[in-house]
Amino acid sequence: MLAAVLVAFGGTCRSQAPAQPPVRLVAQEPPPGPPRPFHFPAVASRTLPNGLRVFVVADHRQPAISVALVLAAAGTSQDPPARAGLASMVAGLLTQGTEKRSAREIAEAIDFVGGSLSASAGRDDTTVQLTITRKDFNVGMDLLADVVLHPTFPQQELDRVRQQTLSALRVNYADAGYLAGVVLNRVLYGPRGYGLPEDGTPASLTALTRDDLVDFYQRFYRPGQALLAFAGDITPEQAFAAAEQYFGHWSAPPVATTPAPTALAPEHLRVIVVDKPDAVQTQIRVGRPAIARNNPAFIPLLVTNRIFGGGYNSLLNTAVRVQKGLTYGAVSALNALRFSGILLAGTSTRTEETVAATQLVLDVFKRMAAGQFSQADLDLARDYLIGVYPIQIETPAQVAQRVLTVAEYGLPEDYNQTYPERIAAVTLEQVRQMARSYFDPSRAVVVLVGNAAAFRDRLKQAFPDASYQEIPATRLDLLAPDLVAVAPSAPAPTAAALAEGHHLLEQALAAAGGSAIGNVKTVAFDEELQLSSPQGPVTAERHLEMALDGRVYAEINLVGGMSLRQAFDGQNGWMAAGGSVNDLPAPLRDQFRLMAQLARGLGLYRAVLAGTAEAQALGEESVQGQKLLAVQWNSPAGSLRLYVDPTTHLVVGERRNDPQGGELTELWSDFREVNGVRLPFHITVYQGATRLSEVTVKQVRLNIPTDPGRFAKPQS
Numbered sequence: 001m002l003a004a005v006l007v008a009f010g011g012t013c014r015s016q017a018p019a020q021p022p023v024r025l026v027a028q029e030p031p032p033g034p035p036r037p038f039h040f041p042a043v044a045s046r047t048l049p050n051g052l053r054v055f056v057v058a059d060h061r062q063p064a065i066s067v068a069l070v071l072a073a074a075g076t077s078q079d080p081p082a083r084a085g086l087a088s089m090v091a092g093l094l095t096q097g098t099e100k101r102s103a104r105e106i107a108e109a110i111d112f113v114g115g116s117l118s119a120s121a122g123r124d125d126t127t128v129q130l131t132i133t134r135k136d137f138n139v140g141m142d143l144l145a146d147v148v149l150h151p152t153f154p155q156q157e158l159d160r161v162r163q164q165t166l167s168a169l170r171v172n173y174a175d176a177g178y179l180a181g182v183v184l185n186r187v188l189y190g191p192r193g194y195g196l197p198e199d200g201t202p203a204s205l206t207a208l209t210r211d212d213l214v215d216f217y218q219r220f221y222r223p224g225q226a227l228l229a230f231a232g233d234i235t236p237e238q239a240f241a242a243a244e245q246y247f248g249h250w251s252a253p254p255v256a257t258t259p260a261p262t263a264l265a266p267e268h269l270r271v272i273v274v275d276k277p278d279a280v281q282t283q284i285r286v287g288r289p290a291i292a293r294n295n296p297a298f299i300p301l302l303v304t305n306r307i308f309g310g311g312y313n314s315l316l317n318t319a320v321r322v323q324k325g326l327t328y329g330a331v332s333a334l335n336a337l338r339f340s341g342i343l344l345a346g347t348s349t350r351t352e353e354t355v356a357a358t359q360l361v362l363d364v365f366k367r368m369a370a371g372q373f374s375q376a377d378l379d380l381a382r383d384y385l386i387g388v389y390p391i392q393i394e395t396p397a398q399v400a401q402r403v404l405t406v407a408e409y410g411l412p413e414d415y416n417q418t419y420p421e422r423i424a425a426v427t428l429e430q431v432r433q434m435a436r437s438y439f440d441p442s443r444a445v446v447v448l449v450g451n452a453a454a455f456r457d458r459l460k461q462a463f464p465d466a467s468y469q470e471i472p473a474t475r476l477d478l479l480a481p482d483l484v485a486v487a488p489s490a491p492a493p494t495a496a497a498l499a500e501g502h503h504l505l506e507q508a509l510a511a512a513g514g515s516a517i518g519n520v521k522t523v524a525f526d527e528e529l530q531l532s533s534p535q536g537p538v539t540a541e542r543h544l545e546m547a548l549d550g551r552v553y554a555e556i557n558l559v560g561g562m563s564l565r566q567a568f569d570g571q572n573g574w575m576a577a578g579g580s581v582n583d584l585p586a587p588l589r590d591q592f593r594l595m596a597q598l599a600r601g602l603g604l605y606r607a608v609l610a611g612t613a614e615a616q617a618l619g620e621e622s623v624q625g626q627k628l629l630a631v632q633w634n635s636p637a638g639s640l641r642l643y644v645d646p647t648t649h650l651v652v653g654e655r656r657n658d659p660q661g662g663e664l665t666e667l668w669s670d671f672r673e674v675n676g677v678r679l680p681f682h683i684t685v686y687q688g689a690t691r692l693s694e695v696t697v698k699q700v701r702l703n704i705p706t707d708p709g710r711f712a713k714p715q716s
Contacts, residue, residue, distance in 0.1 A: 039417075040393070040416045042057075043399075044236035044239075044240075048243060048247070049248070050249075051222075051223050051226075051254070052247055054227075054228045054229075054239065054243045055227070055230070055400065056229075056234065056235075056236040056240070057230070057231040057232075057396045058396075059395075060233050062233060063133055063135070064132070064133055065131075065134060065137055065231070065234050066129070066130070066230075066232055066400065067130040067230055068127055068228070068397075068401070068404060069128045069148060070126075070226060070229075070408060071125055071222075071225065072124065072225045073222060073254075074126040075087060075121060075338075076123050076198045077193045077194050077258075077337075077339070078258060081191055081196060082479070083208060084196040084478075085165070085198070085199050085200020085201070086204075086208060086216050087216065087220075088165075088198055089162070092120075092165075093154075093213065094128065094151050095107075096154065096157040098150040099146075099150040099152060100146065101146060106147065109143055113139050115131055115139075115140050116130070117129070117143055119147070123194050123198065123260075128144065128148055134232075138242075141242055141246050144246070148221070151217065153214060155210050158213065162205055165200070165205055166202055168199070169205070176274075176279050176281070179473065180285045180346070183478070184445060185342070186478050187270070187447070187483075188264070188445055189340070190264070191479065193258075194260045197478050203477070204479060222254055223247065223251070223252060224253065225255070230242070231396030231397050231399060231400035260339040261339075262289065263289035264289060265288060265443040266445060267443070268442065268465060268467060269446065269465065270469075271446045271459065271467065272448070273448045273468070273470045273471070273625075274449040274450075274473050275453075275470055278451075279449065280351065280451075281348045282354040282357075282448055282449065282450030282451070282455070283449040284349065284357055284361060284446070285344060285447040286358075286446050286447075287345075287444065287445050287447075288342065288343050288443070288444050289343075290340075290342050290438055291438075293336040295341075298334075301434045301438060302334055303385065304368075304435055305332055306385060308364070308439070309330060309333075309345050309364075310332060314331075315364055316332055317331065319364050320347055324357075326357045326360065327348060327349050327357060330345065331347070338408075338409060343439070354450060354454070355459050358446060358459070362441040366439075368435045369435055371432045371436070373435075375428055378428050389420055389423075393416075452625075460625070467691060469483075469624070469625075470624065472622050497616045498614070498616055500617035501615035501633075504629060505608050505615050505631065506608060507644075508604075508605070508608075508649055508650055509608045510649070511649040512605055512650060512677065512679075516675070517602060517605045517606060519703075522703055523546050523548075523600075523679075524545045524701045525544045526697070527541070527544065527695050527697050528540075528542075528698060530696075532691060532693065541557045542554060545710075546595070546596055546600075546603075547596075547706050550569075550596045551569055551596065551711060552567070552568045552573075552596050553565075553566070553567045553568075562578070564576070564577045566584070568589065568593070569711040570593075572584070573711075574713045574714075581714055581715070583713075591656075594637045594640060598635070598654060600680060601668075602677070602679075603635075614633070615631045615633045616634075617629070618630040618632055623665065624665070628644060628646070629643065629645075629646050630642070631644060638656075641654065641655040642654050643655070643667075650668075652669065664685065664686070666684070667684045669682045674700045680697070682694070682696055
């Protein structure tokens with residue numbers, strides 16, 4: 001006995017038999033057990049004369065009933081962009097007042113019987129849910145029908161819920177994980193439909209009116225586009241009778257919904273950094289377009305995602321957490337909706353490991369696309385999905401949710417019954433096809449939310465071919481075309497701001513050539529242009545002349561023989577292409593006027609020399625990842641925001657309104673001296689976050705006489 005005790009606690013005993021060799025334990029997962037018979041619960045269904053489809057899942061083990069009403073046309077994807085959050089606000093106010101009950105009376109009535117009643121909007125639909133005991137079923141159904149059929153959207157409740165939502169958004173906007181998710185959605189889906197934040201933005205919520213809510217309700221709450229499910233201690237006959245009693249008189253024809261735009265992949269890898277200097281970790285999201293929920297490829301892609309990042313033993317988590325220790329967890333998800341879907345991966349890491357973790361996530365995408373997984377990986381994924389399925393439908397409410405999904409998305413009637421067999425039938429070749437089609441990282445979107453100063457330079461070095469956008473978290477606007485809130489109008493100028501602005505421009509003048517600029521009357525550029533288009537990049541050559549008295553002339557020759565000529569004499573202008581000649585519209589005349597005033601800095605510097613340049617310093621701004629000093633210049637042609645490099649003191653860019661909406665930004669680089677004057681030889685033009693063109697200057701000539709005849713409008 002003593003020997004046994006000593007051995008158990010690491011001691012020794014001389015009277016014990018000689019020690020045996022130590023036993024080596026090897027970690028090994030137990031093999032899966034044999035498959036168990038599975039039968040999806042029986043479901044009864046009926047369609048009422050008004051088009052409402054009713055489903056019943058009877059289960060008498062507990063004296064409780066769950067009821068779910070799905071309004072399949074009332075999703076947040078139907079929100080107007082300027083009213084993002086509208087569907088969610090309508091759903092939230094359903095229980096806040098009806099024609100015969102106040103918000104307090106509704107809450108007290110459901111609390112008194114120990115039930116729950118709530119409503120929420122998702123991207124495709126709005127769901128109103130009731131949980132009630134069997135004995136209080138009629139009380140619950142009366143409340144459910146009342147809030148769905150007779151809401152009044154009281155103004156005082158709208159104001160209260162709006163303030164609550166705005167407070168919640170302030171918390172969300174401080175959460176790097178939330179920002180990463182909504183930005184990824186917005187970039188992949190675009191500025192409407194599924195790309196809109198479900199709860200809206202501070203600006204869109206503030207703009208909502210009661211009339212907006214009433215209009216949305218009247219348009220999209222229709223019985224012919226609704227599903228009603230009963231689950232629990234109720235028979236089909238009782239459920240159908242209740243549906244007819246409480247919703248049979250509901251009458252409104254179906255309404256056409258606007259299909260949400262499908263998710264689109266960028267032309268190249270796109271990296272978006274939301275700069276949040278107070279973040280101690282970086283949130284990483286990588287996404288690609290996927291498929292709609294009713295796509296026949298959904299099951300094979302679901303299995304593929306399970307292999308990739310759908311569990312702890314997935315390739316993604318194994319690479320990022322288990323092998324490298326860069327995170328506590330890395331996961332992926334297939335978000336398939338009615339009109340489209342996305343595949344996304346997410347993790348977080350220490351700020352200093354941002355680039356390494358991002359590269360690793362993209363590497364796992366690349367390995368998936370190359371088919372670097374095994375039959376064993378597939379077997380593990382299939383076994384898990386099949387094994388967990390019975391657990392996911394243990395309760396009547398879970399069964400009802402599966403039934404509603406099949407009905408809402410138009411899936412095969414036997415989908416739930418045959419789900420395990422569909423998973424088991426997925427082959428390795430199908431998974432490889434899914435991986436090739438949906439996991440290519442070269443056209444993915446990467447969103448990073450963190451302290452950009454700590455990883456910005458290394459990130460650009462790691463992904464030199466990616467398009468890159470950096471957005472200060474304080475200026476993030478999910479409804480803006482480029483995700484950047486339009487900078488507020490310059491504040492009322494103070495003497496100090498004007499003095500600082502004048503000082504910055506005097507420094508810029510000295511850096512660019514000083515008094516030598518006063519001798520410049522005209523400047524001509526011969527350039528090569530790389531233009532972005534939906535069909536891909538387009539190369540062109542341009543001859544550009546600017547007379548510092550306000551005239552501009554340009555000839556653009558595209559590859560393939562097409563050409564365009566434009567002229568502006570300081571007041572009016574024309575453009576000619578393909579034998580057609582047209583007057584410049586007013587917005588383009590304004591652009592030419594601003595171009596001539598600035599003249600890539602020459603016009604500005606001449607105004608500084610003449611003492612007529614009024615400028616206001618606005619402080620530091622982040623512009624396409626560069627920290628620059630902003631100056632508001634009120635030129636005779638209009639206001640321009642100029643950007644000054646604090647190191648070289650040169651004006652290196654400008655921002656102005658785009659005639660087509662949003663803003664245009666030019667960034668200048670590769671400054672070279674021409675006759676004592678420093679001019680940019682490389683220019684990048686952005687429309688919001690989109691790079692429109694790159695200009696490479698081949699030759700600059702100063703004071704070349706301009707032919708006055710070029711500004712006379714030619715005949716068509």
